[in-house]
Amino acid sequence: MLxxxxxWAYTRWFGWYSRRQFRRHFHSLRVAMPPGLPAMDTSIxxxxxxxxxxxxxxxxxxICTELWFRQxxxxxxxxxxxxxxxxxxxxxxxxxxxxxxRSAVRTLDYASKCLLSPSPLQNALWIFPQGxxxxxxxxxxxxxxxxxxxxxxxxxxSGKLYLVSVVSRIEYLxxxxxxxxxxxxxxxxxxxxxxxxxxxLTGYMQETTESHLDEVKRQVxxxxxxxxxxxxxxxxxINRRVEEIRGLFGLRK
Numbered sequence: 001m002l003x004x005x006x007x008w009a010y011t012r013w014f015g016w017y018s019r020r021q022f023r024r025h026f027h028s029l030r031v032a033m034p035p036g037l038p039a040m041d042t043s044i045x046x047x048x049x050x051x052x053x054x055x056x057x058x059x060x061x062x063i064c065t066e067l068w069f070r071q072x073x074x075x076x077x078x079x080x081x082x083x084x085x086x087x088x089x090x091x092x093x094x095x096x097x098x099x100x101x102r103s104a105v106r107t108l109d110y111a112s113k114c115l116l117s118p119s120p121l122q123n124a125l126w127i128f129p130q131g132x133x134x135x136x137x138x139x140x141x142x143x144x145x146x147x148x149x150x151x152x153x154x155x156x157x158s159g160k161l162y163l164v165s166v167v168s169r170i171e172y173l174x175x176x177x178x179x180x181x182x183x184x185x186x187x188x189x190x191x192x193x194x195x196x197x198x199x200x201l202t203g204y205m206q207e208t209t210e211s212h213l214d215e216v217k218r219q220v221x222x223x224x225x226x227x228x229x230x231x232x233x234x235x236x237x238i239n240r241r242v243e244e245i246r247g248l249f250g251l252r253k
Contacts, residue, residue, distance in 0.1 A: 001103055014091045021059065022060070023234040025178075026180050029231055030179060054170055058075055072119055074114045077096075082095040145198045165205070166182065181220060181228060185212055
């Protein structure tokens with residue numbers, strides 16, 4: 001198992017690098033953030049659980065952390081991928097090997113330890129319970145129980161844990177480059193008294209993510225985008241530049 005070797009210099013660099021890549025490859029990055037979410041009690045750890053539909057998943061976690069939260073960011077990456085890109089351990093990543101049950105259990109123990117570690121910042125784990133990339137509209141979603149296992153461990157020690165649903169969707173709208181939409185839902189506070197078991201929590205997260213994804217799809221399809229804030233905008237694509245030139249000279253399309 002590869003553990004976190006955090007470097008704040010690497011973390012700052014990765015935030016800059018992520019912005020650069022989004023500007024290069026996307027027309028815009030838009031985020032729907034509930035107003036009260038950044039005001040979570042920082043003494044309570046949080047798990048952001050996300051759908052996994054794109055290669056880009058996870059790149060935006062550092063940007064959102066910098067803009068809205070005061071957190072220590074942790075993220076779980078599959079062992080083979082993290083072996084190839086070990087520098088991610090410098091920004092809070094650690095590995096999981098699902099093919100090795102003993103190693104996977106160690107990862108769950110380590111994740112709960114990270115969430116419970118003393119810190120003036122809120123400890124936050126970003127996780128993709130699907131475990132592999134699947135089409136954004138695939139239904140039903142199937143989550144591994146590892147996220148619920150981490151929650152169980154944390155609740156046994158601290159008694160409280162936030163869960164936050166985060167979904168992403170990439171669409172082509174009126175530009176040559178795609179738009180990336182991220183949507184956060186309000187935090188859900190888990191307590192030990194309300195614990196109903198691993199299967200119940202896993203089912204809850206699956207159903208919440210499905211409904212959340214369907215909601216964002218409707219918003220994008222119907223162009224109801226007022227709730228999304230554009231936090232990164234790329235340079236104008238060629239089609240936009242041509243339109244501007246045509247407009248400048250009074251030419252019709």
